[in-house]
Amino acid sequence: MRTVNPEKHAARRAAILGAAAEVFAERGYDGATTAAVCTRAGVGSGTLFHYFPDKRTMFLAIVTDDLDTVTTGLERIDRTDPARALDGALDLLTADLGDPIAPGLAAAMIQLAQRDAEFGATVVAKDESTRATLAEIVAAGRESGVFESAVDPRRAARWIVALTDAGYLISDDEEFDPAEDGAELRRIVAAYLGRRAGTD
Amino acid sequence: MRTVNPEKHAARRAAILGAAAEVFAERGYDGATTAAVCTRAGVGSGTLFHYFPDKRTMFLAIVTDDLDTVTTGLERIDRTDPARALDGALDLLTADLGDPIAPGLAAAMIQLAQRDAEFGATVVAKDESTRATLAEIVAAGRESGVFESAVDPRRAARWIVALTDAGYLISDDEEFDPAEDGAELRRIVAAYLGRRAGTD
DNA sequence: GCATTAATAGAGTAGGCACTACAACAATAA
DNA sequence: TTATTGTTGTAGTGCCTACTCTATTAATGC
DSSP: OOOOOHHHHHHHHHHHHHHHHHHHHHHHHHHOOHHHHHHHHTOOHHHHHHHOSSHHHHHHHHHHHHHHHHHHHHHTOOOSSHHHHHHHHHHHHTTTTTOTTHHHHHHHHHHHHHHOHHHHHHHHHHHHHHHHHHHHHHHHHHHHTSBOSOOOHHHHHHHHHHHHHHHHHHTTSTTOOHHHHHHHHHHHHHHHHTBOTTOO | OOOOOHHHHHHHHHHHHHHHHHHHHHHHHHHOOHHHHHHHHTOOHHHHHHHOSSHHHHHHHHHHHHHHHHHHHHHTOOOSSHHHHHHHHHHHHTTTTTOTTHHHHHHHHHHHHHHOHHHHHHHHHHHHHHHHHHHHHHHHHHHHTSBOSOOOHHHHHHHHHHHHHHHHHHTTSTTOOHHHHHHHHHHHHHHHHTBOTTOO
């Protein structure tokens, strides 16, 4: 008999996923070849398909992990103070702004979501929960008077998510600085919501 | 003898480009097949490659046309009044917000720009000229006191472009409304720049 | 009408793709 | 050691890709 070594298995799997994420980010979903992933991960194709049944599953594993981190994080946010809750939400949404593969991965996601109905549905679902949480925070902030602008909470939530997405798209720019531009993003959101001075 | 009919040639070429734009938007650059373009345009592959030497040239023709429209438009903007100039620039940047193929095309652009150095350079160049124009408008507005926030003009220009890009990203959403959300985008920019009330 | 040649379709081609079959290997349990 | 079984690499396999070749059609000038 021989038993499985779950640690080694998980480590190898993670290494392949890391290499795959880089390739997907650089070449997009269709542009990424399994051969390129094998080369970068330093494994043969037999090994690759021993760990993952197909290319699509590999991509889903990368992306849904990232999305889950955000959505579960948002659920755990303490919403008693709207200003703090907003800060926490923005922290989560902008957590990977410094990651160089983030913009490419985001573009690949958009691409596949448009064609793959099942994948698109899961992305929309995750997005919806993010928006719902943000909308609640915005609504609470307006009621308590912390946010003074007359924004529609749902529309505001959509735009805040879009704004963070936009951050990822420009994050491969030479002039982009994760810290500075992260702060700028917060300033834009604060101005948009009419956040009272001294609450940040 | 027989001469070329430039009108018919141009018309056919435009028809193929239109079909190609749809396919590129739906499937991304690598996902789009020339066969799919042929089917949608209703031509054989021989015809397709009679009009375009290869797939890449086809994509460049679509994208550079779009980019040129924006950059040349921005150059022609009357910059005497910063508030009006900003409005005009935003009009140009958000002109295609209602176009259903815009988000897919944008994603395909990002994807190819990351891998194709020459194409990436032209995209960056166009982007740079857009940013430069916006930065000038923002700087002028700050000097004249129309924009009251202490923003860095270049950074603000980058984020305004990012914000319009964000608009395209969410424009395939069910809840998206070109008119309403276009207005919301202007509100965000106005709040961000601290635009004095009554100037819009 | 006739010659010329642009325009077009469609079969064909070489290469690259995701994925598989399989043999060899290596780690464990007895 | 030996049997067992997860793990790995190599050499495919058939399909799909961008693109080409060639024969045919049809529009023009004389």
